[in-house]
Amino acid sequence: MDIDDLIDAAIGREGGYADHPADRGGPTRFGISEAVARANGYAGPMRALPRATAERIYRRLYWEQPGYARIAAAAPAIAAELFDTGINMGPAVATAFLQRALNALNRDAADYPDIAADGALGPQTEAALTAFLDRRRPGGEAVLLRALNALQGERYIRLAERRPANEAFLYGWLANRLA
Incomplete structure (x- = not known):
């Protein structure tokens, strides 16, 4: 698998939008928490986080860095x-x-x-x-x-x-x- 495949698999596991009351991370979309999204320049509502933004975050923060x-x-x-x-x-x-x-x-x-x-x-x-x-x-x-x-x-x-x-x-x- 290359990184694109790994990112696709991660997004598939993580799913879309979630805001579980027991999750200390708060709202997430595609497995990206609100805090991580904000720290990486996303200012919109978490429900609308674009997949491409999540992919860039995954690639940079969890693969390249x-x-x-x-x-x-x-x-x-x-x-x-x-x-x-x-x-x-x-x-x-x-x-x-x-x-x-x-x-x-x-x-x-x-x-x-x-x-x-x-x-x-x-x-x-x-x-x-x-x-x-x-x-x-x-x-x-x-x-x-x-x-x-x-x-x-x-x-x-x-x-x-x-x-x-x-x-x-x-x-x-x-x-x-x-x-």
Whole structure:
């Protein structure tokens, strides 16, 4: 899948306009919250947010800025997962999941050094990912994807435990967000 396909899939999952009373993000359209839309220059009513605006926001904030396009060439499934997780939890959280998983999978730093789980995709994280994939082919990308999904699922459950209103979303998160 390329980024256009990923954006189409995200918009398909997110749907049109929503304003659920339990959602702290407030009104959304195509999965773009009002706060994100406003921060990116959209001033109109959320019900009327153009799809093209949502697509530009997805591309810039959740693909280009966090650097997932660089990941896509070597690990397309990982890049797609980071993109989707970043939409729902923020790119820093998605990237920190990647960093934590890479650290846990480096066999006590025998394969590559530990990296900071700082949520920023930089040269050390990219080098660790490359080293992991080189040492764990075939199958490494699939295992790393499972680790990312495990971290994501644990966070969803923790969110529901800490704020019971989030239980309204837990089933959908687990059904629609974990590949």
